[in-house]
Amino acid sequence: MATPLILVLLVLSSVLLWTPSFSISDGLRAGSWLSVEAPAEVLTSPDGSFSAGFHPVGQNAYSFAIWFNKPTCSATSCTVVWMANRDQPVNGRSSKLCLLRSGNLVLEDADHIIVWETKTVSATPTQLKLEDGGNLVLRDSEGLVLWQSYDSPTDTLLPLQPFSANSNLISSRSQGNYSSGFYRLYFDTDNVLSLVYKGPEFSSVYWPSPWLLTWEAGRSTYNNTKLAVLDSLGNFSSTDNLTFLSADYGSKISRMLKMDFDGNLRLYSLQEGSEVWVVSWEAFPQPCMVHGCCGPNTICLYTPSFGRKCSCSPGYKQRKPDDWSLGCEPEFLLSCNQTDQLDFLKLRHVEFYGYDFNMYPNVTLEECKQICLQMCDCRGFQFRFIKAHESDGTYCYPKSQLLNGHRPPNFNADFYVKLPKAAVSSYVDTVKYPELHCSNQVEQLQRKYTRTHANESLRFGLWTACAVGGVELITILLVWIFFIRTNDKPSPNAGYLLATTGFRKFTFAELKKATNRFSEELGRGAGGIVYKATLSDGRVAAIKRLIDANKGEAEFLAEVNTIGKLNHMNLIEMWGYCAEGKHRLLVYEYMEHGSLAENLSSKSLDWDKRFDIAMGTARGLAYLHEECLEWVLHCDIKPQNILIDSKYRPKVSDFGLAWLLNRGDVKYSKFSRIRGTRGYMAPEWVFNLPITSKVDVYSYGILLLELVTGKSPAAEIQVSDEGSSKTQRTLVTWVRGQMERALETETWTHEIIDPKLEGIYDEAEMVTMVNVALRCVQEDKDERPKMGEVVEMLFRDGSQ
Ligand SMILES: *[C@@H]1O[C@H](CO)[C@@H](O)[C@H](O)[C@H]1NC(C)=O
Ligand SMILES: *[C@@H]1O[C@H](CO)[C@@H](O)[C@H](O)[C@H]1NC(C)=O
Ligand SMILES: *[C@@H]1O[C@H](CO)[C@@H](O)[C@H](O)[C@H]1NC(C)=O
Ligand SMILES: *[C@@H]1O[C@H](CO)[C@@H](O)[C@H](O)[C@H]1NC(C)=O
Ligand SMILES: *[C@@H]1O[C@H](CO)[C@@H](O)[C@H](O)[C@H]1NC(C)=O
Ligand SMILES: *[C@@H]1O[C@H](CO)[C@@H](O)[C@H](O)[C@H]1NC(C)=O
Numbered sequence: 012m013a014t015p016l017i018l019v020l021l022v023l024s025s026v027l028l029w030t031p032s033f034s035i036s037d038g039l040r041a042g043s044w045l046s047v048e049a050p051a052e053v054l055t056s057p058d059g060s061f062s063a064g065f066h067p068v069g070q071n072a073y074s075f076a077i078w079f080n081k082p083t084c085s086a087t088s089c090t091v092v093w094m095a096n097r098d099q100p101v102n103g104r105s106s107k108l109c110l111l112r113s114g115n116l117v118l119e120d121a122d123h124i125i126v127w128e129t130k131t132v133s134a135t136p137t138q139l140k141l142e143d144g145g146n147l148v149l150r151d152s153e154g155l156v157l158w159q160s161y162d163s164p165t166d167t168l169l170p171l172q173p174f175s176a177n178s179n180l181i182s183s184r185s186q187g188n189y190s191s192g193f194y195r196l197y198f199d200t201d202n203v204l205s206l207v208y209k210g211p212e213f214s215s216v217y218w219p220s221p222w223l224l225t226w227e228a229g230r231s232t233y234n235n236t237k238l239a240v241l242d243s244l245g246n247f248s249s250t251d252n253l254t255f256l257s258a259d260y261g262s263k264i265s266r267m268l269k270m271d272f273d274g275n276l277r278l279y280s281l282q283e284g285s286e287v288w289v290v291s292w293e294a295f296p297q298p299c300m301v302h303g304c305c306g307p308n309t310i311c312l313y314t315p316s317f318g319r320k321c322s323c324s325p326g327y328k329q330r331k332p333d334d335w336s337l338g339c340e341p342e343f344l345l346s347c348n349q350t351d352q353l354d355f356l357k358l359r360h361v362e363f364y365g366y367d368f369n370m371y372p373n374v375t376l377e378e379c380k381q382i383c384l385q386m387c388d389c390r391g392f393q394f395r396f397i398k399a400h401e402s403d404g405t406y407c408y409p410k411s412q413l414l415n416g417h418r419p420p421n422f423n424a425d426f427y428v429k430l431p432k433a434a435v436s437s438y439v440d441t442v443k444y445p446e447l448h449c450s451n452q453v454e455q456l457q458r459k460y461t462r463t464h465a466n467e468s469l470r471f472g473l474w475t476a477c478a479v480g481g482v483e484l485i486t487i488l489l490v491w492i493f494f495i496r497t498n499d500k501p502s503p504n505a506g507y508l509l510a511t512t513g514f515r516k517f518t519f520a521e522l523k524k525a526t527n528r529f530s531e532e533l534g535r536g537a538g539g540i541v542y543k544a545t546l547s548d549g550r551v552a553a554i555k556r557l558i559d560a561n562k563g564e565a566e567f568l569a570e571v572n573t574i575g576k577l578n579h580m581n582l583i584e585m586w587g588y589c590a591e592g593k594h595r596l597l598v599y600e601y602m603e604h605g606s607l608a609e610n611l612s613s614k615s616l617d618w619d620k621r622f623d624i625a626m627g628t629a630r631g632l633a634y635l636h637e638e639c640l641e642w643v644l645h646c647d648i649k650p651q652n653i654l655i656d657s658k659y660r661p662k663v664s665d666f667g668l669a670w671l672l673n674r675g676d677v678k679y680s681k682f683s684r685i686r687g688t689r690g691y692m693a694p695e696w697v698f699n700l701p702i703t704s705k706v707d708v709y710s711y712g713i714l715l716l717e718l719v720t721g722k723s724p725a726a727e728i729q730v731s732d733e734g735s736s737k738t739q740r741t742l743v744t745w746v747r748g749q750m751e752r753a754l755e756t757e758t759w760t761h762e763i764i765d766p767k768l769e770g771i772y773d774e775a776e777m778v779t780m781v782n783v784a785l786r787c788v789q790e791d792k793d794e795r796p797k798m799g800e801v802v803e804m805l806f807r808d809g810s811q
Contacts, residue, residue, distance in 0.1 A: 038140035079092065624655070763781070
């Protein structure tokens with residue numbers, strides 16, 4: 012009974028203990044071969060950086076590949092940079108790579124079928140060598156190059172490897188599956204370096220952005236040389252005028268430009284002595300802009316922790332579990348002659364790109380619905396209001412396909428998806444935000460993609476094989492679980508450290524100069540004074556000089572570095588810091604429109620801006636709370652801490668500060684003193700209850716009420732209605748009271764809405780905001796939603 016199991020374990024362990032240790036650095040000569048059954052036989056480059064040999068790509072499936080020797084290969088994989096037969100792996104028995112005396116290099120499968128060959132011919136003896144840059148070169152005895160791997164890259168371009176008119180980088184199918192995927196980097200016929208998605212059902216070019224003219228994207232179509240190269244210092248330049256520098260430009264380190272399976276083009280760097288590839292440039296900071304990323308009938312959502320997340324458009328279900336590239340299919344049958352059975356579900360701020368039947372200007376929403384109903388193949392329509400001098404008005408775009416669905420930041424249009432009436436009504440309030448599993452560990456933020464080293468001591472005898480097999484079975488299970496669990500987060504950079512932002516250390520002299528000796532004060536609060544500054548590179552910054560930061564330099568640095576890594580469009584960006592002697596300063600981006608508090612007291616915010624500020628703030632907070640980093644509680648949410656940029660996007664500021672100023676016992680929920688601002692503080696503070704992320708939810712709820720009513724909770728509310736005149740109440744009880752009293756007449760919205768809006772607002776959205784707000788300000792913290800749920804509630808309910 013136990014014998015077959017032991018056999019299985021033995022086989023498994025021999026497969027997984029695959030680690031090359033014997034190598035051939037003087038190359039392969041004519042008439043010799045490499046065998047898949049001797050995995051230790053590999054070609055190694057003279058400097059030891061690269062190896063070429065058989066690499067496992069699946070169960071009993073091998074490809075001939077070139078890989079980096081650092082980071083160290085693990086049981087699961089190496090950093091593969093090239094493959095000969097990615098789409099036709101060979102058998103794990105008797106397959107060979109042979110250099111024939113005729114000069115042809117052939118890869119033979121077990122049954123002597125040739126799966127790949129160079130088709131080279133040479134009269135003189137040839138030699139195959141792996142060179143220092145990772146180039147596998149076949150030369151004749153005169154040294155003439157007959158064939159080289161640099162000419163046929165797979166998905167990776169190495170430094171100094173020329174990328175030419177005939178080159179393609181084709182992504183792999185998915186994480187862990189090396190076969191050809193759907194994304195391709197190539198020189199288009201107009202001489203522009205482009206990215207295209209070529210899926211089973213449709214294809215489209217998505218980089219440079221299709222809605223930009225070539226020159227607007229900074230590209231040139233004039234030079235038909237079609238050549239691009241990444242130099243050894245990290246400068247990429249192409250004849251179409253595309254150039255970019257690696258974030259670590261200047262140092263000679265290992266780098267690779269990779270067409271990732273998620274459709275993003277990324278440059279990776281490996282620091283000296285490091286085991287971690289770091290993203291040092293990428294084509295899309297917003298992964299959902301990649302076309303085809305989730306397949307048809309899906310909406311791609313950007314989530315800070317996983318990069319992106321696919322979900323089916325309402326009314327559709329996933330076609331094949333674990334494979335988002337196939338997208339979703341309808342759960343219903345649309346019948347064309349029964350238009351009275353059909354309705355539309357509004358998806359706020361969602362865009363489906365392309366596949367318009369036509370564009371109809373100056374039609375009402377109702378007319379647009381009719382247009383789409385009349386078209387049998389219309390799946391829904393984009394409806395937007397464009398404010399421009401010449402083309403003021405509404406635009407209706409009925410669509411034949413729901414492709415490239417996503418929610419772009421600041422996209423001010425809605426999508427209306429066509430569904431059976433019954434389906435539309437069932438979509439209210441049924442959407443759940445994915446559950447988070449909190450472990451409260453600080454380490455989670457710096458998830459590094461570290462490869463594990465095989466344990467050498469376990470390898471010395473056959474008798475330990477069973478033990479090894481057992482260990483490996485667990486490893487397989489873990490790897491398997493990892494892959495299952497990660498299926499929904501196919502961003503390969505999810506586990507990498509992003510180094511594309513220019514976070515850095517400043518000297519005190521530098522900042523003194525930038526602020527003109529701290530002359531222009533922007534404001535005071537939360538532990539410091541904020542000054543306006545102009546940095547040496549011309550950027551305008553806001554510099555916060557901390558007064559009370561009595562921390563050691565090392566500790567301060569560690570914490571600032573962590574805060575600096577928090578990166579979200581609704582969080583204020585930290586550009587750097589200064590820690591010199593007693594000085595502790597933080598350098599932030601500067602916000603033109605000041606704080607939400609200033610804007611609320613003026614008339615600058617119309618209803619749409621208020622709703623978007625509510626949504627953006629919720630997203631920023633959801634990001635802080637997500638990742639399970641409960642210690643990134645803000646603890647002082649109020650309009651003074653929400654800053655507004657030039658496009659009226661909200662950015663949460665001062666996060667992490669509570670923690671910088673006070674010793675970080677925050678994560679154990681034991682604050683030594685009450686924080687926050689009167690009016691916005693959750694009851695937990697007063698009653699000395701455990702402090703969780705729900706304190707921010709409470710403050711956010713108050714903020715929502717303030718956005719709706721224009722009334723500050725800090726100022727006591729003077730209610731002048733009859734019956735309750737001269738009583739003073741809190742904002743929450745005032746709103747609740749108004750709602751209850753006016754519920755029969757349904758006029759409560761008019762009673763509480765900010766008079767500065769002069770009656771111009773979206774009533775449905777306003778009702779949603781008030782309902783969400785009242786849920787957020789529940790006395791019992793467990794009754795309050797999570798920030799992530801708030802985002803979904805605003806998004807969904809706002810769509811009705
Ligand atoms: C990789 O994906 C292709 C296409 O879906 C599939 O045919 C192949 O079996 C996959 N390979 C592995 C090792 O999963
Ligand atoms: C290429 O870029 C440079 C600098 O951005 C610009 O000066 C030049 O005009 C561009 N060339 C073309 C042909 O667009
Ligand atoms: C095209 O680019 C190549 C390489 O940068 C350069 O040598 C050549 O002069 C360019 N041709 C034109 C017409 O600009
Ligand atoms: C990068 O390379 C391009 C083309 O060779 C060159 O024009 C540019 O100045 C280089 N950039 C830097 C920072 O060296
Ligand atoms: C709608 O059209 C289908 C086929 O075109 C037909 O079978 C069905 O009876 C029609 N239904 C009505 C209500 O006309
Ligand atoms: C829409 O209607 C307005 C007012 O009638 C008009 O000025 C505008 O030109 C129209 N726009 C289009 C694109 O027809």
